[in-house]
Structures are given as structure tokens and as C-alpha cells.
Amino acid sequence: MSVSTSWVKASLLEAYGEELAALGATRPELLAVEEDPDGSSFLGPFRARWPDRCLRLGGGTAARIDVAAGLALGGRTVFLHGPALALVARSYGDLRQAVGINRADVKLVATEAGLLTPRSGAPYQLLEDLGLVRGLPGMTVVVPADAPTARSAARAIAEFHGPAYLRLSSEPLPTVTDGSFRLGEARELRPGTDLTLIAIGALVARALEVAEELHRVGVEARVLDLASFKPFDEKAILRAARETGALLTLEEHSVLTGLGSLVAATTSENYPVPVRRLGVPDLFGESGEPWALLDRFGLAKERALDEAWELLKGRGKFH
Amino acid sequence: MSTPASEEEVGHLADTARAVRREIVRMAFRAGGHPTGASLAATDLLTALVFRELRLDPTRPNWPDRDRLVLSYGAASSALYAALAHRGYLPVAELESFGRSGARLPIEVDRLDLPGIEATPGAPGVGLGLAVGLALDQQLRGTEARTVVLVGDEELGDGSSWDALGIAGAQKIPGFTVVVSASHHHAGGGLPSSAERLAERCRSLGFIPRSCDGHDLRAIVATFDELRSVRDRPAAVIARTVDGRGVSFLEARHGRSDRLHARDEAGRAMAELGGALE
Numbered sequence: 001m002s003v004s005t006s007w008v009k010a011s012l013l014e015a016y017g018e019e020l021a022a023l024g025a026t027r028p029e030l031l032a033v034e035e036d037p038d039g040s041s042f043l044g045p046f047r048a049r050w051p052d053r054c055l056r057l058g059g060g061t062a063a064r065i066d067v068a069a070g071l072a073l074g075g076r077t078v079f080l081h082g083p084a085l086a087l088v089a090r091s092y093g094d095l096r097q098a099v100g101i102n103r104a105d106v107k108l109v110a111t112e113a114g115l116l117t118p119r120s121g122a123p124y125q126l127l128e129d130l131g132l133v134r135g136l137p138g139m140t141v142v143v144p145a146d147a148p149t150a151r152s153a154a155r156a157i158a159e160f161h162g163p164a165y166l167r168l169s170s171e172p173l174p175t176v177t178d179g180s181f182r183l184g185e186a187r188e189l190r191p192g193t194d195l196t197l198i199a200i201g202a203l204v205a206r207a208l209e210v211a212e213e214l215h216r217v218g219v220e221a222r223v224l225d226l227a228s229f230k231p232f233d234e235k236a237i238l239r240a241a242r243e244t245g246a247l248l249t250l251e252e253h254s255v256l257t258g259l260g261s262l263v264a265a266t267t268s269e270n271y272p273v274p275v276r277r278l279g280v281p282d283l284f285g286e287s288g289e290p291w292a293l294l295d296r297f298g299l300a301k302e303r304a305l306d307e308a309w310e311l312l313k314g315r316g317k318f319h
Numbered sequence: 320m321s322t323p324a325s326e327e328e329v330g331h332l333a334d335t336a337r338a339v340r341r342e343i344v345r346m347a348f349r350a351g352g353h354p355t356g357a358s359l360a361a362t363d364l365l366t367a368l369v370f371r372e373l374r375l376d377p378t379r380p381n382w383p384d385r386d387r388l389v390l391s392y393g394a395a396s397s398a399l400y401a402a403l404a405h406r407g408y409l410p411v412a413e414l415e416s417f418g419r420s421g422a423r424l425p426i427e428v429d430r431l432d433l434p435g436i437e438a439t440p441g442a443p444g445v446g447l448g449l450a451v452g453l454a455l456d457q458q459l460r461g462t463e464a465r466t467v468v469l470v471g472d473e474e475l476g477d478g479s480s481w482d483a484l485g486i487a488g489a490q491k492i493p494g495f496t497v498v499v500s501a502s503h504h505h506a507g508g509g510l511p512s513s514a515e516r517l518a519e520r521c522r523s524l525g526f527i528p529r530s531c532d533g534h535d536l537r538a539i540v541a542t543f544d545e546l547r548s549v550r551d552r553p554a555a556v557i558a559r560t561v562d563g564r565g566v567s568f569l570e571a572r573h574g575r576s577d578r579l580h581a582r583d584e585a586g587r588a589m590a591e592l593g594g595a596l597e
Contacts, residue, residue, distance in 0.1 A: 033461075052459070057490055063448050063482030068453015073430070074460075075383075094479065097441035098449055102430060207329055 007205065009247065015110065015147035016168055017022030017042035019154040021227075022077060024050045026062065027158060029075060033057060035082045040111075043081065060267060061086040062094040065106075069098035072105040079218060079222040080106055083126050084126040085111035088133060099163045100136040107157050108133075114252035116171040116202055116290040117296055125285030131257025133165040134230050140164040145204035147172075148179025149227055167201065169252075172288055174205045176225075182187045183228050186236035192222035194238035195311055196247050198227050200259050203250035203278075203299065210304045219312065231280065235268050241273045246311040248276050250304060252294065255279030256319050274314050276307045323373070324540045325455035332536045335405060336366040340565045342401035343415050346586035347578070348596065350418040353426070355569060355588075356562035356577035357394035360502045360533070361469060362402075364558055365395070367539045368467055368498070369402040377407035380434030384464045387437045387453045391446025392471040392500060396428045399436075408435040438468075446479025447497065451487045454495035454553075465494030472501040472517060472557075480557070481520070487553045488525025489583040495553035496546060497526070500533060502560040514557045533558030566591050 024030055024046060025112065032046050034056045039047075047054040056112075057064050061082060068080045080087065087093060087108050101108045113126045133139050140157060144150040150168055157164040160183075177187060189204070191213050199207035206223045210222040222244055226232055240247060247267065251259040260277025266274055280297050294300065323330075335553040340360050346354040369375065373386040390399045397417060404411045409423070416422035423432040430436045432576060437453065440446025450468035457464050487495050501514045519530035527549050529537045539558065562571025563577050566588040579585040586596045 035404055052357045055455075057486050059482040060479055060488045063479035063486060066445050066448020066479060067455065067486055068456075070438065071456045072452070073449060076456055093442055094448070095446060097439075097445045101441055102439045102449070107469075128429035151323025304592040 004211055006179060007176060009172040009174050011042070011172045012144055012150040012168045012172065013042035013145050014152040016109070016154050016166075018045050019151040021045035021049050023154065023158050024053065026177070027077060030077045030079065030158065031055060031071060033064060033078060033080045036064070036070045038277055040081050051161065052228060053278055062091040065091050065094040067099040068106050069102055069104035076105070078106045079109055081109045082111070083122050083124055084110035084129045087243060088129045088239045091133060096316065100138065103162055105161050105163070107166060109166045109168060111168055111170050113167050114169065114201065115285050115293045116169055116252065118170060118290060121287030123286040126253045126282050127285060128257055129167065130259070132252050133293035138162055139230065142183070142227055143200040143229050144227050145199070145201055146177055146226050147173045148175060148289055149177055149181050151225065152181040156181060169202050171202070173202055175203050176208055181227060184231040184233060185228060186233035187225040187227065187238070188222060189225055190221070190223040192220035193244050194219045195229070195308060196222040196244045197225060197250060197308070198224045198226055198247055198255075198259065198263055199250040200229060202252050202294070206299070206301055206304060207250050210308060212299075213305060214308060221308065229259070232262060234266055237263055238271050241267045243270045245315055246274045246305070248307050248311060249278060250299070251279045252299065253279055254282070256282055268309070274311055276311055278307055289313060323432065323544065324537065328371070329537050329540065332366055332370060332540070335370055336348045336363050336536065337565070337592055338405060339401040339504045340588060341396060342404065342411070343397045343590045344399070344579060344585055345591065345596065346397045346414055346417040348582070349415060351431075352578040352580035353418060355396060355397070355566075355579060357392060357471060357500070357502070358396070358398035358568065359396045359564045359569065360560040360562045361392060361500045362564065363536055364469060364498055364500060364533050364537060364560070365398050365402045367468070367536060369406050371540060372466065372543045373405070373467060377435070380408065384462060384555050385468040386464050388449035389438045389440070389446050389453065389466065389468040390428055390436075391429050391444070391450065391475060393446070394438055394471065395424060395469065395500070399428060400424050403433070403435045405480065406544065408432050409433060410531065437550040439544070442478060442482065443474040444480035446475075447480050448483035450497075451483045451492070454492045455490060456490070457494070458490065458492045465496070466484055467496045467498060469498045470502065472499050472503050472513065475499065475517065484521065484523050484526070491525065491552050491554065493550040495519070496556060497553070498556045498558060500560045501557050502562045514559055518555065518557045521557075526553050526555040528555045528557060530557045530559070533560035535563055
């Protein structure tokens with residue numbers, strides 16, 4: 001039986017929404033810009049408590065990004081909500097100019113990135129968002145793995161002045177952490193010295209499942225959650241490379257420009273060890289049952305186990 | 320400043336505009352032949368804004384209740400730098416560094432570099448959206464301060480400009496004013512001029528539109544004076560301008576090849592503006 005059966009799934013969006021409403025009390029300059037045209041149901045608590053600070057602007061996303069950045073230049077902290085497709089892909093130029101170059105205090109809260117999107121297919125399932133936002137100078141990027149982290153991440157990005165990107169899964173995810181989260185720090189969710197699994201978002205739970213399976217056959221895999229994607233914890237990655245000798249990355253994102261390439265670049269420059277990258281191959285997504293899509297696009301637990309064994313064999317440690 | 324501008328004041332503004340134009344020509348020549356057309360076209364508008372219309376204080380550039388001037392018309396950056404310098408935001412001598420690596424005066428204005436630059440526009444239309452955001456912030460705070468944004472008419476065909484104007488109209492932001500330097504309004508061919516169409520389109524979005532000659536300082540000032548009392552919606556000023564205004568041979572080029580590479584050409588431009596190159 002998988003350990004995941006003991007985990008309780010919770011909505012990241014709802015947890016985030018509650019935290020944002022609480023932040024409104026201590027941060028009078030905080031504004032929320034809703035997704036148009038429907039509004040976002042998870043913003044209900046904020047809207048109820050701070051109706052004058054919950055804006056629905058109309059217009060297209062590009063204009064909303066520009067206007068949100070202008071509000072920030074006026075002294076506001078603006079939490080701007082929308083699908084990753086709109087916030088990042090459709091409007092990258094405006095994101096770069098209005099938010100990036102102006103160093104505007106805009107927090108982009110993106111839903112529907114990745115494959116776990118209940119209502120969409122290839123167009124909405126942005127799989128390259130992390131590569132795009134990470135390339136913007138001054139941008140902080142956070143990918144929570146569960147509801148408690150969505151909460152603490154909201155607090156963390158409200159605390160500094162400057163742009164940030166928060167990637168929130170639209171699917172409820174198993175609660176796998178205590179929510180302790182600090183920018184720039186990886187979280188070790190499981191100790192181990194044979195191999196390290198480094199994961200973000202929905203695949204952190206999967207990494208823990210893989211580690212549990214390995215444990216049953218006597219392999220101790222370390223598990224790191226890299227929710228703080230930029231800045232990222234280079235020291236923790238290099239420590240894992242030194243102490244465990246092999247790294248497997250897991251992400252619900254294009255394998256070309258996300259966590260895997262970050263980890264591979266970091267180790268090859270500083271402490272080369274075998275790295276295998278589990279992510280979405282060079283493909284657009286498709287509609288379907290969300291969790292089944294993860295398997296179909298190469299992110300199945302069995303596949304991750306195979307990759308782990310390849311690494312272990314390569315080290316000559318296990319046969 | 321609700322009283323009409325006196326002859327004397329308009330005369331002062333005209334002198335200042337001429338000084339700004341001389342700086343534009345010097346900057347363009349020193350920067351190795353930078354384009355001048357858009358800056359010379361926008362000079363009278365920017366002079367009226369910086370020296371009369373807006374509540375600014377160069378000794379307190381971050382004063383919270385200041386009016387905000389956003390330049391979305393990136394090609395007119397040298398005009399804004401020159402106007403800000405003569406208003407006291409930076410030493411006039413610093414204009415020499417325009418476009419040089421590491422200078423506070425990059426080709427495209429950058430808010431992180433220089434006091435008085437409220438936003439970094441970059442791509443067409445972005446500055447307009449940033450200005451709407453600044454104005455919306457002022458509206459939410461209930462301050463009397465306001466935001467004025469200068470755009471080029473060509474820019475309005477690009478990016479999310481009309482979307483941003485739509486947001487400003489829907490939010491009924493009082494005091495928000497978009498000033499259009501309409502230097503491409505001549506093409507018509509039996510159709511309504513583009514300036515008229517711009518005004519109509521702004522009206523449909525909830526703006527009060529006004530048109531004026533963008534080089535007649537008395538008309539510019541009167542237009543701004545009239546609009547100051549409009550407090551229930553944003554305003555649009557469609558100002559008919561001429562690229563290269565103030566230098567006869569640049570005006571005649573209608574915006575084409577408005578670069579001043581040659582020393583003798585730059586010298587002639589300076590002579591027309593009542594100055595000398597060095």
C-alpha cells in the first residue's frame with residue numbers, strides 16, 4: 001500500500017486565499033486584482049473582508065499586468081491572479097517590461113500551470129512557465145507542494161518589495177510538509193544517503209512515495225522540496241550531490257527548462273554527479289483526467305522508480 | 320493656477336520650449352545622430368506640463384502628493400530629459416551624457432535611474448498602462464494628485480493601449496489625462512483625420528476628448544486649464560503635432576531621416592533655434 005493513502009489532500013488555492021485575507025489586516029497597501037471575467041472563487045475571503053481592495057479591472061491580461069505594475073509604482077503591493085497562460089505566456093512582453101524592468105511590487109499568482117488542470121488541455125496547460133519567469137532578473141519564483149506551503153509562501157512573498165511568481169496547483173494536493181518555508185532554502189523532507197530526489201509542486205508527494213518504495217528494499221533516498229525555485233538553495237543541492245552521489249529531479253513542467261536543467265547546471269558547474277531528470281518531455285499537454293495525465297506524460301511513480309534504479313546501478317552501489 | 324495664462328507666462332513657456340529644443344539638438348548630435356523628430360514634436364506639450372500644468376517639486380522628487388508624469392512615448396525621451404533638467408531635476412550639463420553607457424539618461428527612460436521619471440515604459444503601450452495604474456492608485460487613495468501620460472499616436476496602434484484606456488474609462492479615474500502627440504494625423508484621403516478618430520474613440524471609452532494645436536502654447540495651456548475642472552472622468556488631449564517642429568528642414572522631412580549626424584546640419588538647426596552647437 002502506498003504511503004500516500006495516509007495523506008490528506010487539501011486545496012492550495014483555498015489555503016492561499018485564506019492567508020491573503022489575513023495578510024490584508026496587517027498590510028494596508030495590499031491589493032488583489034482578480035482574474036477576469038469570472039473572478040476567482042478562492043479570493044472570496046479576501047473580497048469579503050476587503051471589498052475596496054479587491055479589484056476587477058476588465059481589459060485583457062496584458063493591460064491588467066501594466067495597470068497592476070502602475071498600482072505598484074504608486075506604493076501598493078499587488079497580488080495579480082490569473083491562469084499561467086495569461087499571466088506568463090500571452091503577456092510575457094508586458095510582464096518583462098511593466099513588472100520586470102520596473103522592479104514593480106507585483107506578485108503574480110498563477111493557476112492552471114502544469115498538467116493537473118481540471119478543465120483544460122494543451123492551450124492552458126502551460127509547461128514552460130518556470131523557465132520563462134526564472135529568466136527575468138529580479139523575479140522570485142515559488143512552487144508550493146501543498147496547502148500549508150501555499151499559505152507560508154503567500155506570507156513570504158508579501159514580505160519583500162519586488163516581483164514574484166507563485167505557481168499554485170489547481171488540484172488539491174496531499175499535505176506533505178508542516179508548511180515551514182523560507183525563501184532560498186530547500187526543505188529536506190526525508191533523510192537519506194544513497195540517492196537524492198529533488199522535486200517541486202505536485203511531484204513532491206510522488207518523490208516521497210518513491211522514497212518509501214526504495215526504503216522497503218533497503219535504499220535510503222533523501223527527498224528535497226525546492227519550493228523556493230528562485231532563489232534556490234544551491235548549497236543543499238551540492239550537499240546532496242556530495243553526500244548521496246546521484247540526483248533525480250521530478251517536476252510537472254517541461255524537462256527542458258525547469259528544475260532538472262537547474263539542478264544539472266548547478267552540479268555540473270560545481271560538483272558533477274549523475275543527474276536524471278523526470279519531467280514533461282518536449283510536448284504540449286492534452287485534456288484528460290489530471291492524475292492519469294501525469295502518468296501518460298512520463299511522470300508515473302514506476303517511471304520514477306526506474307530512473308532511480310538506473311542511477312543506483314550506475315553508482316555500482318546496488319545490483 | 321486656474322487663472323488663464325498671461326501673455327508674459329506664455330512668452331516664458333515659449334522661451335523655455337526653445338531652450339528645450341536646443342538641448343534636444345545638442346543631445347542628438349552628441350549621441351551620434353539620435354532621432355529628433357518625436358522629441359521636437361512633443362516639446363511644447365512637455366514644456367506646458369512640466370513648467371505649468373503639473374504640481375511638481377524638483378527638490379522633493381518623491382513627494383507623495385506630486386502629480387505624476389509618465390512618458391510612454393519612448394522616442395521623445397530627450398525632450399523629457401531636457402525639460403526636467405531646465406526644471407531643476409538634474410544639472411543641464413548632465414544632458415551631455417544622454418545615451419552613454421552607465422549614464423542616468425539612457426535612450427529609453429528608466430525610473431530607477433533618474434528622479435522625475437515615474438515609470439519605465441519600454442515597449443509601446445506599456446507606459447500607458449503603467450500610468451493608468453498610477454492614476455488608479457491615486458483614485459483609491461482619494462488624493463487630488465493626478466497622472467498625465469504622453470503617448471505618440473502611432474503607439475496607440477500597438478500593444479494593449481486601448482485596453483488600458485478602456486480600464487481608465489470604466490473606472491472613471493478623475494484627473495487622469497492622456498496626451499497624444501498626433502504627428503501622423505495628416506494622412507486622410509477623404510476619411511476623417513486620424514486625430515478626429517482618436518478623439519471619437521476616446522469618447523466612446525468614457526473620456527472627455529479635446530483637440531488642440533500641439534505647438535500653440537496658449538491653446539495647450541487653455542485646454543489643460545479647461546480639463547482641470549473635469550473630476551468625474553478621465554480626459555484625452557489629441558494634440559496635432561509636427562515631427563521635427565522648430566527646425567525647418569527637419570519639419571520638411573515629415574519624420575523621415577530626422578537624425579542629425581553632420582556637424583553643419585546640427586549647427587544650422589541650432590541657429591534656427593537661436594543658439595550655437597558648442
